[in-house]
Amino acid sequence: MEKKKSPNPWFGIRSDLSPRRQTFLTLASFCLPLLLWISVSYLPFIWHPDVKLQISADRVGVTTVFIAGDRVSKEYFPTFAKAVRSENMETRKARKLDQAKSGSKRDNLKKLRHLAPLAIANGWLESDERQDDEKIFEIWKGLAEGTLISSAVVLSEENLAVVQDNWQTLSAASSKYDPKRFPTEALLKLIPQGIPSNPVYLPAPHEVLGAGWRDFTTEPENNMPTMWERYRHSLSVVFWGFAYSCLLGIPLAILCGSFDFFSKLHEPFVDFFRYMPAPTFSVLFVAFLGTADAPKIMLVFVGTFFQLVLVVANTTRMLEKSLLEAAQTLGANRRQLLGRVIIPGVLPKLYNDLRILLGWAWTWLVIAELIGEKTGLTGFIDTQGTRYNFDRVFPIIILIGLTGFFTDRLLLALRNPLFPWTEEARNSPKGVLAKIFLWFGDPSTYLGQPKS
Incomplete structure (x- = not known):
């Protein structure tokens, strides 16, 4: 009874692996970095040192402006959100004391437009309509009354309460968008929302594929x-x-x-x-x-x-x-x-x-x-x-x-x-492409000379 020939070891010195193992390792050389990239991009417990803003807000006395899509560090994000909550608390306190802060139409319109990225993500707005105040006004109404449900970017309970609170102020002035009757009483600010993210220099695979396409x-x-x-x-x-x-x-x-x-x-x-x-x-x-x-x-x-x-x-x-x-x-x-x-x-x-x-x-x-x-x-x-x-x-x-x-x-x-005269060529399997080249390279093919 013949002994089965043992395959070449995986770590044999100066010995070739089997074709199947060579193919496996070749695929692994590409798949391993790809899997690492996918893991770092989509598993939230791996790295993700930043927060990608889905909803942002402006702050009083701060010149740095963040918009949706920007990234901030995980350490800074709670400070950012806390500062906006503090400003909202001051606005609510002033209302309770019947000393509502008087802002400006321009400031309130900016607060209104902070909802535009969420509306674009949900398909309620086109990207070139982010300053269409009339449409954004109707979206605030739909969210406040529950006729619109955000799915692409889920609005937090805290921000939903802000939307409903602001809508009371907006609808008290006019049920439809009217620049002349737009309120000047300070509206509440949306609280910054975001998702764990890697730095901007390491985009996720789906972002790379989409941008490349x-x-x-x-x-x-x-x-x-x-x-x-x-x-x-x-x-x-x-x-x-x-x-x-x-x-x-x-x-x-x-x-x-x-x-x-x-x-x-x-x-x-x-x-x-x-x-x-x-x-x-x-x-x-x-x-x-x-x-x-x-x-x-x-x-x-x-x-x-x-x-x-x-x-x-x-x-x-x-x-x-x-x-x-x-x-x-x-x-x-x-x-x-x-x-x-x-x-x-x-x-x-x-x-x-x-x-x-x-x-x-x-x-x-x-x-x-x-x-x-x-x-x-x-x-x-x-x-x-x-x-x-x-x-x-x-x-x-x-x-x-x-x-x-x-x-x-x-x-x-x-x-x-x-x-074809090299040792590697003589010992390698002859595929279709190799046979075509050898056919053209053989003088006997077209001169009628016998092969040596």
Whole structure:
């Protein structure tokens, strides 16, 4: 009876996991951070150091104004609510003593409008009607008389009592909104209400998804570029900057890795220059290339070119000397060594180097698009970040990450079909894509030559 072959251990040194375990861990690498984000966002007992205001109020003698949607710390929120309650207590005391405070129509209208965010959340008002006093007046009436029930933002019992109290004052002056008969007697203030929240820089997943969907499906105002146009612009900056870097850097790197003459002539300066922070040259690039895309492409080029030369030169030096010696024994000259031995020999590893360097090009994009005229995805990130609209920033950051990740996965999938002579390609399962590439790469397919 044959013994069952035990699977490779989870923590075997230099041993590959089974395909099923590899897939499981790959999914886990994405799911674990996502679950952490979801937990921090939706479980109220995890972190949530702030309170997101659903209803706010103004305070006497305080210049700082909070509106619905703003965040305040958990420690400060009770102080904020207590201050508003104290002002309401003074107003009630004055009424009991028949010394009702005389305010102004303007102050009372502001108190009336503090209910607008709740009305918008419940669909009773449109977002552009937050100053429609006539409609807001009717909403106060509906809440006070019980014909309107708040569901999206539940009105607390304390605030419902404030609404009913204020409605008595409002309806005594007029049952319908009339600016001329609007009361001047001071109304009570709504008590601040809020829900536990994380800081503004960590929006919840549903907020990020909603904001991203709106940004990519809504036509921007003031003739600003759409998100898809910004995305195409960012792709072009990365592509051309990295393409020029490869076009000039790869030949130089192979020469440096093959000939000590070129290595000693170029690599010392390249090694010196790579320590200079590329963004410091942005002013120079703008000065002689203008403010359009040229300085951005140049920055991506400078950010990747010098690293590329050193990395690819080192990869070229790692080619086994036995291959060169065997070719020389067979009579190969320098040109043949370079074209038929060195370049084919280093291509698979050079391909891997370029995958890594392409990731560096994406990191330089964020700086490149901010020099000169702010454009592309990074220009949008910068604008929304300064306005604290982080729910609109996160989708772009995720998009850049996904673009880089799937580009790398695609390049990885193409590696074995492109270099079928490598050991990895020979030992890997041949999928449909690999078979197509091998079919096109086999001369016997279209020349009628027998396979060797």
